[in-house]
Amino acid sequence: MTSQLFAICFHATRPSDLARFWSGLLGWERADGPDDDIAILPPDSAGFRIRFLPGQEPKTGQNRAHFDLTSTSPEDQRQTVARALELGGTHLDVGQLPEEGHVVLADPDGNEFCVIEAGNKFLADTGFIGALACDGTQEVGYFWSEALRWPLVWDQDEETAVQSPDGGTKITWGGPPVAPKTGTNRLYFELALPAGSDGEAEVDRLISLGATRADTGGGDGARVLMLDPDGNEFSVQRTSLSSHP
Numbered sequence: 001m002t003s004q005l006f007a008i009c010f011h012a013t014r015p016s017d018l019a020r021f022w023s024g025l026l027g028w029e030r031a032d033g034p035d036d037d038i039a040i041l042p043p044d045s046a047g048f049r050i051r052f053l054p055g056q057e058p059k060t061g062q063n064r065a066h067f068d069l070t071s072t073s074p075e076d077q078r079q080t081v082a083r084a085l086e087l088g089g090t091h092l093d094v095g096q097l098p099e100e101g102h103v104v105l106a107d108p109d110g111n112e113f114c115v116i117e118a119g120n121k122f123l124a125d126t127g128f129i130g131a132l133a134c135d136g137t138q139e140v141g142y143f144w145s146e147a148l149r150w151p152l153v154w155d156q157d158e159e160t161a162v163q164s165p166d167g168g169t170k171i172t173w174g175g176p177p178v179a180p181k182t183g184t185n186r187l188y189f190e191l192a193l194p195a196g197s198d199g200e201a202e203v204d205r206l207i208s209l210g211a212t213r214a215d216t217g218g219g220d221g222a223r224v225l226m227l228d229p230d231g232n233e234f235s236v237q238r239t240s241l242s243s244h245p
Contacts, residue, residue, distance in 0.1 A: 002147075002149045002194075002205075003193050004191065004193075004194065005189060006192035006237065007051045008048055008050050008132065008187060008189065008190075009187065009189075009235075010051070010111065010186060010187055011053055011054075011055025011057060011186045011187075012052045012054065013055065013056060013109055015036060015038050015052035016052070017108060018052050018107060018109050019038045019039070020087075021107050021108050022040055022107065024087045026128060027043075036053070037051070037053075038052045039051045044127075046164075046168070047127075057184055057186070059110050060182050062179075063111055064134060064179075064185050064232065065134040066132070067132060068113070068114045068123065068130045068132075069116065069129060069130065070120065070126060070128055070130040071116060071117060071118045073118050076118065077117055077118060081103050081105065081115050087108075088107070088108040089105045089107055090106050091103075091104070092112060101116075102115060111187070122154075122170075123170070125167065126167070127168055130169065131170045131172050132187075133172050133174070134171065134172060134173050134174070136160075136173030137158070137229070137230055138158040138159075140160075140173055140232070141155070141159075141161070141162065141173040142160065144171065147191075148164075150162040150163060150165065151163065153170060158176060159174055159175045160173050160175070178230065181230070181231050185233055188232065188234050188235070189235075191234065191236045193236075199236070202236060203226070210228070211226045212227050223237055224236045
């Protein structure tokens with residue numbers, strides 16, 4: 001059976017502090033596990049969790065992925081920005097124009113995110129995390145559509161987007177130009193298998209779609225590290241979702 005998007009993971013210099021920021025901003029419950037395994041849990045059990053894992057890689061340039069948060073009104077947007085700043089976020093200049101309605105911020109670890117203005121039709125009915133916006137090719141959008149079995153909800157001018165059949169957050173790829181990848185991504189996908197699934201068969205399926213095993217020496221018996229067609233890291237948990245912490 002197809003693996004599911006279990007978590008969006010952050011490599012963080014201070015996982016606990018970053019979890020506190022995002023838990024406070026999103027209003028998601030925090031769940032601390034063993035061995036510095038820190039996560040925040042979505043209000044909807046069908047959604048993905050966000051995990052914060054120790055990592056000391058220095059940040060070089062913009063991340064290849066960032067969250068777009070939605071707003072229901074101009075006041076709601078202002079309140080979200082104010083809450084982010086109170087929690088330790090900062091304003092960020094990435095070349096956005098004054099007339100653009102979204103606000104670009106960074107979390108306390110320097111990870112970019114946007115608070116989108118109210119009335120954005122593309123993000124209507126997605127929830128507070130409207131999108132995980134990624135740099136990436138059309139090919140990688142097609143790959144993740146097949147990998148997750150999520151339908152393409154946008155495919156135009158080499159820009160792509162997928163969304164779960166159950167709705168919720170969209171994952172988007174902006175098409176060319178795609179900046180060269182330098183180092184390990186700070187954000188990556190963690191996939192997990194439904195109960196009773198064959199983990200090795202799922203890894204083989206992902207390889208047939210264009211993924212490769214990552215020759216990093218990482219992973220363990222329960223986890224396979226892989227790269228998507230754009231070279232972005234992701235992991236596949238061999239253990240089923242029913243037994244996943």
